Amino acid sequence: MGKPGAFLDIDRAACALRPVSQRVRDFDPLYVELDEDARRAQAGRCMKCGVPFCQTGISFGAARPSGCPLHNLIPEWNELVYRGQWDRAAARLALTSPLPEFTSRVCPALCEAACNLNVVDGEPTTIHDNERAISDWEWAHGGPARFEPAPEGAPCVAVVGSGPAGLACAWELARRGAQVAVIERDDRAGGLLMYGIPNMKLEKSVVGRRTELMEELGIEFRLKTDAADPAVAGKLLDEFDAVVIAAGSRAARGITAQGAQGRGVVFAVDYLTDATRSLLDGAEPPISAKGLDVVVIGGGDTGNDCVGTAVRQGARSVAQLEFLPQPPATSRPGDAWPEWPRALKTDYGQQEAIDLTGGEMRSWGVDTIEIARDESGAATGAVVVDLDWSAGKPRRLEGTERTLPAQLVLIACGFTGPEASTLDAFGALVSDQGRPLPVMEGASHRCAVEARDTPGAAEVFACGDARTGSSLVVNAIADALACADEVARELAL
Numbered sequence: 001m002g003k004p005g006a007f008l009d010i011d012r013a014a015c016a017l018r019p020v021s022q023r024v025r026d027f028d029p030l031y032v033e034l035d036e037d038a039r040r041a042q043a044g045r046c047m048k049c050g051v052p053f054c055q056t057g058i059s060f061g062a063a064r065p066s067g068c069p070l071h072n073l074i075p076e077w078n079e080l081v082y083r084g085q086w087d088r089a090a091a092r093l094a095l096t097s098p099l100p101e102f103t104s105r106v107c108p109a110l111c112e113a114a115c116n117l118n119v120v121d122g123e124p125t126t127i128h129d130n131e132r133a134i135s136d137w138e139w140a141h142g143g144p145a146r147f148e149p150a151p152e153g154a155p156c157v158a159v160v161g162s163g164p165a166g167l168a169c170a171w172e173l174a175r176r177g178a179q180v181a182v183i184e185r186d187d188r189a190g191g192l193l194m195y196g197i198p199n200m201k202l203e204k205s206v207v208g209r210r211t212e213l214m215e216e217l218g219i220e221f222r223l224k225t226d227a228a229d230p231a232v233a234g235k236l237l238d239e240f241d242a243v244v245i246a247a248g249s250r251a252a253r254g255i256t257a258q259g260a261q262g263r264g265v266v267f268a269v270d271y272l273t274d275a276t277r278s279l280l281d282g283a284e285p286p287i288s289a290k291g292l293d294v295v296v297i298g299g300g301d302t303g304n305d306c307v308g309t310a311v312r313q314g315a316r317s318v319a320q321l322e323f324l325p326q327p328p329a330t331s332r333p334g335d336a337w338p339e340w341p342r343a344l345k346t347d348y349g350q351q352e353a354i355d356l357t358g359g360e361m362r363s364w365g366v367d368t369i370e371i372a373r374d375e376s377g378a379a380t381g382a383v384v385v386d387l388d389w390s391a392g393k394p395r396r397l398e399g400t401e402r403t404l405p406a407q408l409v410l411i412a413c414g415f416t417g418p419e420a421s422t423l424d425a426f427g428a429l430v431s432d433q434g435r436p437l438p439v440m441e442g443a444s445h446r447c448a449v450e451a452r453d454t455p456g457a458a459e460v461f462a463c464g465d466a467r468t469g470s471s472l473v474v475n476a477i478a479d480a481l482a483c484a485d486e487v488a489r490e491l492a493l
Contacts (some may be wrong), residue, residue, distance in 0.1 A: 003082070006044040012123035013042055015132075017348060020355045024311050027199040027279055030348055036084075039133050042126045043081035045117070046074070053114040053338045054127060057478070064340040067114040069478040070103070072096045074111060074127055081130055090138040093131065094145060098171045099477060101139065101210065102164060102193055104132035105202045107474045108301075114338035139209065149218030150179040155491040158183055158240040158458070160227045160422065163191025164473045165464020165480040166246035167210065172484035174219050176493045181220040183227045183236065188280070192248055192473070195273040198305050200312075201348075204280060233425035237457040242487050245438070245447070246480060247422045249415040249465035255297060257383075259371035260411075264379025268302045268412035275309050289315040293405040295382045296320045297368055298412030301347070306410045308349025311356055318353040319361050319404055321382070325389045326364035365389055367396060372403055382406045418466040426460050427452065435469050438462050445483040461487055 015031040017023065023030060034042065054074045056067035068074065073092055080089035093100055107128065115124035138144060155178050159170045162184040174180045188194050190207040215221060227233050227247070236243055252267045254260065271287050278285035289310035296306045299322030310318050331341040346354075353361045363384070370383035386400035417436045424430075427450040429439040439448040445467065447460040463483035464476035 003044045006041070007047060007117055007120075007123075007125075010041050010045055012045070012117075012126060013038060014126050015129050017351075020352050023200065023348075024352050024356075027312060029203055030200050033133070033136075034129070039130065040082050040084060043078045043130050046078035046082075046125045047116060048075045048079065049116050053116065054111040054125075056114065057110075060339050064108075064110060064472070066110065066338040066340060068111045069472075069474050070096050070481075072111070072131070074125075077134060078125065078127070078130060081134065086134065086137045087141070089134045091145070093134050097131075097477075098168050098481070099164065099210065100131055100135040101206050102202065103474050103477065104128060104135055105206070106193075106197055107472065110340065110472075110474070113340050119337040143209070143213055146217060147175045150174060150177050154179050155242070155493065156181070156240045157242045157244060157487060157491070158236045159244045159246055160236075160426075161191055161245070161247035161464075161466065162186075162189040162194075162211070162221065163196075163246065163248045163464070163476070164193055165248070165466070165476040165483075166191060166244075167193075167214070168477040168480035169244050169246055169463055169484045169487075170219055171214060172481055173488060173493070174214070174217060176484070176488045178488070178491065178493055179218070181222055181240070182214075183222050183225050183232075185224065185226040185228070187224055187277075189221050189223065195276050196269060196302075198272060198309050199276060199279055200308065201305065204276065228419065228421040228425050230425045237426065237460075240458045241491060243426060243458045243460050244445075244483060244487060245418070245422060245426060245428065245460065245462040245466050246464050246483075247418055247466045248476075249417050249470040250419050251416045251436075252411065253413040253416050255368055255411055255413060257368045257370050259373055259379075262371075262373065262379070263377055264373075264407055265371055265409045265411065268296075268298065268306050268410050271410050272302070272305060272309060275313070285313070287408075289313040289318075289408055291316055292407040293317045294319070294408045294410065295404055295406040296410045296412055297382075298322070298414065299324070299362065299364070300412065300414065302414075303410075303412035304347040304349040306349070306412050307353050310408075310410070311349065311352045315356070315408075317357055317361075317405070319357075319363065319406075320350065320353070321366045321368060321384060322362065322364045323367060323387070323394070324364065325387075365394075367394065369401070371406075371409055379407055379409055380405070382409055415465075415470040417469050418462075422466075423447075428460055428462065437469055438467060440467070445479075445486050459490065 057069040077089040077092045109128040111127045112124040118124040189211040294310045365387040372381040381403040387394040428447040
């Protein structure tokens with residue numbers, strides 16, 4: 001191993017966020033990176049544990065797994081970074097992770113929660129930052145290792161969707177010798193990575209360089225092509241040997257509040273998409289928070305991204321509402337390591353809104369019962385009521401109704417599943433039990449489909465959020481790799 005006992009002498013030093021006053025003026029990256037010497041020192045803190053929970057990706061009963069779902073060989077590449085062997089570290093990382101430039105920016109660092117140092121002194125190894133440093137070094141020195149494009153006559157696979165699952169599946173299948181075409185309905189490739197995550201959190205040049213490399217290696221991108229159109233889907237089934245649906249979980253969950261339909265109420269995914277597209281096009285966003293009171297309904301990562309975007313657009317005020325009760329400031333005694341800690345988190349956007357408003361702008365245990373409107377139909381406020389969760393289920397508290405000023409209400413309540421139109425277009429059956437997810441054949445990634453009149457049509461598979469429902473980017477990539485392996489074996493690759 002590297003420097004024995006380094007964790008005793010060297011404190012954890014994660015990449016710092018740029019000062020709030022500076023970063024809210026632009027959509028540039030949030031972080032100030034450490035220099036190489038400091039990064040190597042941080043990698044040297046890794047204890048090279050006999051049982052490295054950081055790379056296990058095992059669920060211990062919590063909602064999220066403990067450790068990396070990709071089973072990244074974390075102690076090994078930490079050691080190589082410590083020794084300054086960046087090329088070998090990049091090669092080691094590539095064995096398990098095809099898209100580290102994305103996971104190292106948007107993953108919540110399940111690996112760090114499971115790090116032994118997290119329980120020893122609450123200062124886990126900076127695995128997330130180390131991974132990003134390895135990836136950035138690799139791109140600065142020629143990029144990921146190339147592979148030979150598929151030869152003429154190789155099996156052909158269409159991947160529907162160019163988000164994290166679609167890109168990972170396409171990359172792995174092309175690497176194994178398939179001719180791959182990625183079908184994307186938007187004007188730019190990247191799906192969630194391009195339009196669902198703001199530029200300050202994941203700069204779009206990072207997405208662009210990956211898709212450009214994929215094109216260089218023979219992967220075709222068919223943009224502005226909507227596979228939810230039955231005619232398009234039918235042609236894909238005829239043209240390709242297999243179709244993989246990796247279109248994500250895009251059916252947004254709404255709210256039942258009175259007046260929720262109409263001007264001034266926008267789904268988070270639409271708001272974030274318009275903001276990023278306008279930024280890239282150098283245009284004014286059609287949906288802007290400038291000069292408005294903004295209420296964000298939903299306390300997750302997407303809600304936080306909406307908060308940060310609204311602040312940058314010049315919102316007058318920003319409030320964020322969470323239906324569930326406030327989590328504890330620190331992990332509860334029963335939350336045993338290495339489970340994911342269920343504790344209060346204040347993310348970058350919330351920090352910025354707190355600075356803007358001069359105090360806490362989040363409310364927990366709150367239900368939105370009405371969107372107030374003026375005579376013209378424009379939104380003027382969100383009528384909310386407090387909830388009592390003491391009995392284990394929510395009960396509205398009388399006398400707590402109040403109206404928060406809001407000319408723009410952003411709904412960030414998650415997603416119900418993949419869009420039914422895409423599954424229907426390929427004849428994929430949808431479960432009528434629980435969430436509306438595609439019916440799979442056993443434990444495979446193969447979709448159960450309606451009986452077909454056309455012989456020889458492509459087999460249909462699904463992966464990522466389109467198969468499992470909304471989850472983390474790293475989980476989508478892991479599922480996509482499993483799907484790619486199944487498709488490759490089916491096609492004898």
